[in-house]
Amino acid sequence: MKKIAIIGSGPTGIYTFYALLKHKTPLAVSIFEKAEEAGVGMPYRIDENSRLMLANIASVEIPPVFMTYLDWLKEQSAAHLARYHVDKASLHDRQFLPRILLGEYFRDSFLRVVKEARRLGFHVDIHESAEVTDIATDKDGVTLSVNNSRLPERFNLAVIATGHVWPDEDEATRTFFPSPWSGLMDADIPACRVGIMGTSLSGLDAAMAVVMQHGAFVDDKFVLDKGSEALKIVLMSRTGILPEADFYCPIPYEPLSVLTEFVVENEIAKGSDGLLDRIFALMVKELELADPAWCEKIGLRALDADTLRDAWFEDRKQHGPFSWAEANLNEVERNKRERRTVPWRYTVLRLHEVVQEIVPHLNEQDRERFKQGLARVFIDNYAAIPPQSIRRLLALREAGIISVVALGDDYTLDVGRAQTAIATEDNTYLFDVFIDARGKTAENRGSAFPDTAQTAAGDRRRDP
Incomplete structure (x- = not known):
């Protein structure tokens, strides 16, 4: 056996x-x-x-x-x-x-x-x-x-099948949590200034873990406990962009018309040079077929695999994070009631599944381009979050508890014993409690198994 x-x-x-x-x-x-x-x-x-x-x-x-x-x-x-x-x-x-x-x-x-x-x-x-x-x-x-x-x-x-790899709880202190899953659920967080790095669902989860100690959600409002008025939570990221609420679409997914699995396999067979740009050109055709009005609105024909990212997030950048989140939530809930699918969102969701197949075949330069460009678009699209999470976020904003800060690309983070300081070009933010909710990138996780890592390293050394 x-x-x-x-x-x-x-x-x-x-x-x-x-x-x-x-x-x-x-x-x-x-x-x-x-x-x-x-x-x-x-x-x-x-x-x-x-x-x-x-x-x-x-x-x-x-x-x-x-x-x-x-x-x-x-x-x-x-x-x-x-x-x-x-x-x-x-x-x-x-x-x-x-x-x-x-x-x-x-x-x-x-x-x-x-x-x-x-x-x-x-x-x-x-x-x-x-x-x-x-x-x-x-x-x-x-x-x-x-x-x-x-x-x-x-x-x-x-x-x-070990799944998530998070920092050890031993790395956490009473004022610093290297992830939302490093003892935060058991910690007593006082009503103080709390900084959370990350604006995705993990960041919102960290905020929920804190606020549940200081009040309760009643319908679509948050009622703060007496004595917790000093609680202030700041969500931070480079862009300060909040994720979209999960949108309605047909499941199982409908097939794509242009960029099918067969077409992707043929493009891969042609070689890695120019592969990313060839695939992007086919993505444009797929999107134009699905939603020509949206494509014209963002000027898709003039974009490439590097610049689509900026156009994708432009609408959110033009509005405050909370006003945009409220408008997006209203749109998503209306579409769900009417069972209406937004064609461009749904097409990008399906494109992700076929486009990811090219990643192992990209040359080093295009792999980095993909990581900085299209990958950000796909991640934002498929990592849409439950509408209820957006409603709770808006309730915390209405209660004057939570805010969002865009740090930009150039900032420093200094974790001290009593406080954490984050300095940008224009401001310095001090937090009594700091939670890192960004997760670990694959290249920073390493291997949990030393012998396996050594074997893999040995295999790499033998590569030409």
């Missing part, structure tokens, strides 16, 4: 395990989870989230594991859902719900996969509180170190 190790039991680990059930011959599967409970996933664990924190994925977008998320929700009691302020009678498949609730679905799905695997003759071992600290590979297979002790067992294959 072949032995498979799955390292991590969040969504990626669950879907990997689920796919293995299609294997005609039973396998020996060992799941390693560093948390106390397997099958939830770090972004959805109760100790990492509050009930205010919403998942930015709805049932219609989640591949079912035996049953859809919506069907699972309908099986839950009305009282249980009410704990998360979810009305069972109004459930639908495009609803954004608390992350903790989604974690419960993944946990139940994981247990169903385990049960079905054992029924099919699989040998399944679940190791909880078992952090894989190293992986070693050789011609005979894979060995693991768990909690810094090498296991005698050898596996034919190991699947790394």
Whole structure:
């Protein structure tokens, strides 16, 4: 019986395990989870989230594991859902719900996969509180170190499904949190000046973790506790741009007309030189076919893979972040009521999935161009956030608690023991508590497994 190790039991680990059930011959599967409970996933664990924190994925977008998320929700009691302020009678498949609730679905799905695997003759071992600290590979297979002790067992294959990598909680202090998931949920944050680096959903989640200690959302307003009047939160980024609210569109995605997978494969086959610009020209044709009025409005014909980014964000830069967010929210909610799809938004969303295939084939210069240009557009488009998160942000603004600052590209950040100072060309901002909600870029994460990193480095050294 072949032995498979799955390292991590969040969504990626669950879907990997689920796919293995299609294997005609039973396998020996060992799941390693560093948390106390397997099958939830770090972004959805109760100790990492509050009930205010919403998942930015709805049932219609989640591949079912035996049953859809919506069907699972309908099986839950009305009282249980009410704990998360979810009305069972109004459930639908495009609803954004608390992350903790989604974690419960993944946990139940994981247990169903385990049960079905054992029924099919699989040998399944679940190791909880078992952090894989190293992986070693050789011609005979894979060995693991768990909690810094090498296991005698050898596996034919190991699947790394560890997901998010965040700074250790040990790096956090009472005034500095290197991520929203480094002890923030357990910390007592006083009513003070709080700086949050990052204006994406992670930044908003960090703000929610703070404000929940000082008041409550009542309908579309935030009621501040007496004695917490000194609480002021500043969201910061280079541009000060807020994300869009999630927009209505058909799911599953409709096929593209111009830049199909077949066309992308042909362009890749022509070689890396000029690949990015050839793909962008085809993107222009796709967008002009879908929404000629929008293309004319932004002057798409005059843009290229480097300048589309500026045109994409121009409208938001021309308005204050909160007035723009309110207008965008109203538009998105109106479109959802009317089931109206904005063609250019939907086209860019679908283009992302085919255009990403060219990235490994770009030359070094064009890969950097893509990272600085089109990647920013695609990320902004597919990382749209739940409308409820925007409503809460606007409520905090109305209560005089939250503001947004654009730092520009040239600023310094000095984390002190008592305060954090951020200096730009024009201003210096001082914060009693500072939270870095930017996440880690891939190049800064490194490898969690020393032997694997050494092997990879050795392989790179042998490259011509």
